[in-house]
Amino acid sequence: MLLNDLLNVVANIAILTLVSYIYIKMIPKKKSYSLTRRQKIALIFLASMTSFILMSFSVDLPQQVKIDMRYNAMILLLYYIGPDVFVPASILTAVLRLTWGISDASVYTFLFYLVLSVTMLVLNKKASERFNSYTTGLILNTYYVIGHAIVLYFIYYDWKQTIAVSVFNFIFTSICLMVNMMFIEDMRADVRRYLDEIERAKSDYLTGLYNRREFSSYWRKIENDKKITHVALLMLDIDHFKCINDQYGHLNGDIILRQVASLLHVEDIEHEQIYRVGGEEFCIVLKNKSFSQQMAIAEKIRQTVENNPFKLENHQTIHLTVSVGMATSYKVKDMKNLYRLADHALYQAKERGRNQLVVLDLAERELKRIL
Template identity: 30%
Template sequence: MTYIASISSFYSDACITYATLSVSYFALSKSSPFSFQSALWRRVLFGVLAGLAALYLGEGRLQLSANMYYSFAMLPMILVIFYGGGISGLVCYLVNFAFTGGFTLDNLFIASIVLPLLLSRVWLKKSFKVFYLTIGIIALYRIGIASVFVDFRRLWVDILVFQFASALCLAVCYHALNFKERHIHAFFSMRNKATTDSLTHINNRASVDYKMLMQHTQRQSCGLMILDLDDFKKVNDTHGHLAGDEVLSSVGRILQDCVRNEDFVGRYGGEEFIVITSSYDPEHIAAMAERIRSRVESTVFNTEGGDVIHMTISIGTSLYLPGMTVDKAIEITDEALYDAKREGKNRVVSSRLMPLSPLGDGFRRG
């Protein structure tokens, strides 16, 4: 019985192909949907995992002659190009190339299929039509090569059945991965809508509340800033609400530029923003707040309507220390903001909690 005649072998190879790529795709989509635009290390890792699957699938062969055989090793390579792009496809091929003898006839044959896919950048035109056209051309190419090197009249049944099985496996895996891709994108889209402010594209009030709840639940100290744009109502009254929205959006970008990756920025409501810092060192918090205040003051806000607007911002800083309620921490920070407004605006005022920052060390170590 030939290799292709074994239904169980075909089924297991299809399962291995899908499981490897599906689990890899899901794992690499933990923080954001995986695609050909993902971070380089993610695309390389996807290619490596697909390459390992190709190595395993290459062990099962339909031997057509002493020098030629078919295997399912091509399946992960084709799929990984469509879903991971050129880097993933190239890495997958190189893994297989490195562990199967290098410059062999079979690897050169595989390269003659992979290279056109990479050069045509099929991942940019991913659609059912392009995919089925691709596997159809590949099947005809493989049949044509086989007819040159082997007795096609004697082996035509095995050759045609193998191409059909390969195409079927590719189609099943492609549609299954496409289904997973759409659901992952839908999940992240809904999550972003639920947690992101639609105007400023930073965290919304619900995200702020959840973040503070996590700080409280996990008993983690942190720094707090509540920021309020000075005289923002005049902007809306003088320049209109669209101009005001543009200012708010620009301030959101300024906040993101001025904090570290581990810090949290959110819109607290209206023209109020909040920053939650992982550091609860008073000097660090004060320096960051002053950097934000200075940046807003020096920024010229140009609106689409041609208006030029200058803004200032008042900032109250404080701490959250385990043992406090979230409401109390916010209230104390808000009092510091009120003092900044009362003292003349465009300034940073720290709360009475700042001298107590060493109390957070014991909780952080615990």
């Protein structure tokens, strides 16, 4: 009997560890994400089946009371995945408990799980706002064990037996929960490091904007996205930047580049639409905006740079300007030609005296070339 219980305990630990691994692997490797309906259903099914399997390897006490780690799986689900999956999984787990036979223990447990599916949400929200993952996990597990102890008392009406079982239950489940949370946190740290490396590979080290390589990748996304019809490409160049480097030094030149980069976040331009493609050259991609909106954004950027005082290392301020070339296109999403046209528009802006905007239309350009 004791050997059988020990084997069931080992099975509980192994099953919970495996499920913890699967939980994390099912989360998309993104810094911000939302689970699809299919992913949520899969997680609900996985959690419920895990509870059913854990009950198969439970330590059985008198009057059909089962002690296992099925609620550890629920706590991990709530903390790492969220309430959208936790609530239906808890309810389904409560129903599955009844399939093991109708008794006082199963009915009390069924009702207990229904209560937990609601109250745990509030407790998790409050605890996670104030404490780290391990403390929050312990708080949730303590709440579960106390509730389970109340259920046990109404089954046994024996405080000594209830306390003895609950103390063992708390120590054992808490240790296993902490070990699994350490395992999950380590996996999540690896994912964060991976995402940070991916982000660094995409980013320009100096300004934090995306780099030329990511710019080329973004082209392909635009060309393949049928929802995007209007495209404009802005190419900006800091006027007389070589003189700034020569007069104030390259360190101040870098400071200027970072300040210019921060000024490019105007209107509703997303971070992924702004790139540093060369020394003092920046590109901005505008999607599905009218020609008047494109012109307004381009002109606002030019004016913002012109009117902004730039601070140097010694707190001295200087003023500078940018030349802007804009190539625009409707439906024809030939990004390579759009880039060449924007570069040509930028060249014209510099030829005409700098600190101005020159706009060229890709369709008109192609029509002139054909004629």
